[in-house]
Amino acid sequence: xxxxTQPISMDSYEGQEVNITCSHNNIAxxxxxxxxxxxxxxxxxxIIQGYKxxxxxxxxxxxxxxxxxxxxxxxxxxxxxxxxxxxxLVGDTGGFKTIFGAGTRLFVKA
Amino acid sequence: xxxxxxxxxxVICKSGTSVKIECRSLDFQAxxxxxxxxxxKQSLMLMATSNEGxxxxxxxxxxxxxxxxxxxxLTLSTLTVTSAHPEDSSFYICSAFSAxxxxxxxxFFGSGTQLSVL
Numbered sequence: 619x620x621x622x623t624q625p626i627s628m629d630s631y632e633g634q635e636v637n638i639t640c641s642h643n644n645i646a647x648x649x650x651x652x653x654x655x656x657x658x659x660x661x662x663x664x665i666i667q668g669y670k671x672x673x674x675x676x677x678x679x680x681x682x683x684x685x686x687x688x689x690x691x692x693x694x695x696x697x698x699x700x701x702x703x704x705x706x707l708v709g710d711t712g713g714f715k716t717i718f719g720a721g722t723r724l725f726v727k728a
Numbered sequence: 729x730x731x732x733x734x735x736x737x738x739v740i741c742k743s744g745t746s747v748k749i750e751c752r753s754l755d756f757q758a759x760x761x762x763x764x765x766x767x768x769k770q771s772l773m774l775m776a777t778s779n780e781g782x783x784x785x786x787x788x789x790x791x792x793x794x795x796x797x798x799x800x801x802l803t804l805s806t807l808t809v810t811s812a813h814p815e816d817s818s819f820y821i822c823s824a825f826s827a828x829x830x831x832x833x834x835x836f837f838g839s840g841t842q843l844s845v846l
Contacts, residue, residue, distance in 0.1 A: 652834060652835070654835070654837075659819065659842060660839055660840060661732075661734070661821045661822075661837030661838050661839050661840045662772070662823075662835075662837045663837070664834050664835070664836060667834055705771070705772075707835070716774055716823065716835060717774060718764075718771045718772040718773075718774070719771065720771050
């Protein structure tokens with residue numbers, strides 16, 4: 619079961635690009651990397667998932683180096699509404715124990 | 729995307745009473761669902777894995793007689809907090825896997841239930 623490590627908190631300003639890196643040194647061959655966003659008093663929301671290289675969707679990009687021991691969530695031009703906690707999870711179906719790390723608290727300032 | 733519905737959103741109850749929380753997968757079938765609790769400013773803590781048609785698997789330190797889980801169908805899991813006490817006050821969240829669109833399976837979460845025990 620791959621353990622993840624993320625920065626506890628980050629600050630940014632509106633309009634900036636934010637990159638949050640997650641370390642997962644013992645990721646297994648079949649593991650995917652998935653990022654979630656959580657606002658206070660709400661359940662986490664799926665943002666993006668990847669296996670290797672780069673994945674992009676309408677809200678974020680996910681960069682995964684060749685060794686897959688880390689991943690970086692990139693949020694382009696953040697706004698105040700992106701203030702939330704971001705979690706990265708690593709796992710495979712079946713063995714996906716869904717253990718959450720501490721997450722990264724992103725605070726976007728005006 | 730897959731939708732997980734959780735009800736109620738919040739509940740206030742008296743100490744000693746039992747509270748049931750429902751978690752439904754609306755547009756997919758979920759043989760496995762997960763239940764978490766979350767305290768303010770903390771991460772989600774996995775309580776148990778709910779398996780359709782069989783007993784739930786509880787994480788270490790979670791009292792199975794206190795937190796009763798029933799997963800009677802492929803779209804519904806329930807968590808009952810029995811004889812609730814103020815220390816059971818917390819935010820409870822459920823989740824389920826769905827393939828979503830492409831890639832590996834993804835977890836989809838309910839909106840959570842804030843339980844306050846007086």
